[in-house]
Amino acid sequence: MRVLIIGSLSGELGVAARIAAARGATLAQAETVDAALECLRADARTDLIICDVTHDFGTLMRRLAAERFTTAVVAAGAENDEKAAVDAIRAGAREYLPLPPDSDLIAAILSAVSTEQKGEFIARDPAMRAVLSQADQVAPSTASILITGESGTGKEVLARYIHERSRRRKGPFVALNCAAIPDTLLESELFGHEKGAFSGAIARRTGKFEAADRGTLLLDEIGEMDARLQAKLLRTLQERTVDRIGGDRPVPVDVRILAATNVDLRSAIADGRFREDLFFRLNVMTLRIPPLRQRPGDIAPLAHHFVAHYARLNEVGTKHLTSRAVERLLAYSWRGNVRELENTMHRAVLLSSGPMIDVEHIGIPTEAEEPSYLLSPHAHATAGDTIGSLVGQRVEDVEQALILETLNHCLGNRTHAATILGISIRALRNKLREYAARGAEVPAPHNGVAA
Template sequence: MSRLLILGPLAGPLGVAARMAQARGAGIAQADTVPAALAHLRGPGADLTLCHVGLDVGALLRGMAAERMACPVVACGPEEASAEAVAAVRAGARDFLPLPPDADLIAAMLEAASGLGGPEVAPVARDPAMLAVLARAAQVARADASVLITGESGTGKEVLARHIHAASRRASGPFVALNCAALPETLLESELFGHEKGAFSGAVAMRKGKFEQADGGTLLLDEVGEMDPRLQAKLLRAIQEREVDRLGGMRPVRVDVRILAATNRDLVAEVRAGRFREDLYFRLDVVRMRLPALRERVADILPLAEHFARRFADANGLPRRMLSPAARATLAAHRWPGNVRELENAVHRAVLLAEGHEIGPEAVELTPAEPSAAAAGGATGVEALVGRKVDEVERDLIIGTLSHCLGNRTRAAEILGISIRALRNKIQDYRASGLAVPAAHGYAAD
């Protein structure tokens, strides 16, 4: 369940937005002032903050930056408040939500914040390979042992983590997720462990980190293999001792948290290379669950495609349409290098592009298979790049990946292997030079 903090009065259109978010499974908290919002972010925390432009969005963002709080902020207000919207986005707001709110935009906003498409938790599974994973998940869900979830990018590791939490004895407690690859070291440390007042310049009050926010529930450490070795040592102590040391703190704070960790890296190889602590690896690897790639669970391709077709038709206010036999054959024959995430994007595009009473193969746009050097009959992929400037190749790769992801910045950054911040800086540079950059459908996540 996404945690949404609303900054502004719940009367009128903002209250409508809150009720729409609740209907999508979000937990709602509300604050009337910027100081109250900052106080909430220091304590229970949030996955997303929705701030009315009638309040000082810039002050909220400056306060969050000073206190090293990483929470996306979406400004909102009447459509005619264009000047305020522009000012909010320039100050660092992720996007602007027009009021009165649109249910589809609320859904997309929550999906971008949580990585999930609504309140559903259970993974779609028909293939024996995936059914075996879910059976193992059912076995370990009610225990408190740490679980290491491995698998390629896009296989649905966070979906499985949420499924385990929902089936656990901690289901009534919070589920808190943190992407360890998305934040620089100093910010990640504060996000994980919190800080005391005066711990650093800008720390004007005590703030709880993700461990304390997840107390009584589950903490997912996504992309844990990207964590700096110094923080790995501090994480190991927190798991071993069940207590955390806030930055600038004088005494440890007890926490009751179940740890789930996810990675697309080979952590055994990372341990051998000296990039990941062996003792931390064994603490996380009490139970290991490997999510099969989509090409290894082919019986799930069409059920997943039908599931996504229904979801995106509903989200975009379109009639539900069946996949034609030819479209189904096209989807079943593809190898899906981007796994479930690629399938989701492909079906989303198909739902938007399809005409007529069903989704035909002409609406299914897939990533072409990479030809072998022999089959190419000429230059290989690398040789074809010779003579081009590095920044031009990088630009085309980034723009192409954004198009493939329907403008979703988080997913594009994951595919490209760069941080969200680096991607946003590139996008700003491209836009400044007059280049058109794909926007996310319904919800731009710049």
């Protein structure tokens, strides 16, 4: 992933930058907010901004919003500067990074912001091997490819696999999640804009199409795109030019398009939600990734891969799955597919104190224990039985119980608990302060585990 650092690299912010680089990030640096904005306008591939809070952080956030930048921003400042942290979060920062930096927290921030993975696609099951064989055949071509499959099956990973085996592998790979950006901002993200095109457009900005020139552009969740933008996208694909918002001339682009979706586009066409002509333009070739439950031969290899990856990422030494743990993984239905397996292995790495990961660290039910609505797609009516015990409880109480129980499992480690819960470390600490003020027993760090 690409990270833009705003501030001097001579001090503790530079240490944070070097940790991010060691975790695989590609770095750019700007001394001022103005210089940072120039970098963002010229290159649409930035995934994360880390800004020193001494650089008028509030102004940075207002200017990013005015120019319709959707890049995630992390504020960095002194650990004991509570006011700066609160002000940064209120201004719109996704996270506050205390300095001196903690390597685990930086790893968690990078993981939360980016799903980027190398083009390695672990496939041992015959069903997945057949998909990769097709991908190998079409990768060298210039054809558009539609990648389909349930959420969490690895559509972006397959897209990167195709790019790295194409004739464009030396060019950029740019991914855009069409469902993650509001329609009002998506057009500018895709096509860019000219100075004065709208209020806040104080300078020209390139979009994802131009960022992916001579490379590959992945349009993820393409089925969620607004109909008006579908028409503009179709015209761009036909003409091989981009019309920036407010522009008076088309800009030539040489981009290969990969599109991904977890919805049935033919049904969306029938419902009037997706253009048929765009579907045929994208669907030169379709690659369908089977759900994980239909390729059981991949479960164990993927699990071992994720254990090794997260053990290395969290610097906890070498870890291995026991045979009992593998048996439990193979017996589970994995409705969340590879993403659920990855999260489960990440959690198991954090919860296991020794080198072996066993059944109790995995925390998934046996088939007999699984809710019936997970085991059968036709049994949704029974879903209420599994949550009936929560009826009558306040949302705040359920949230508190979940957070405290997760913290107990993590032996009081705030960073690991925040990672599992999918919230920022700052948000977690604020919650814990609230709970303590109410008289709740908040787990303390155990045996020297960092808070």
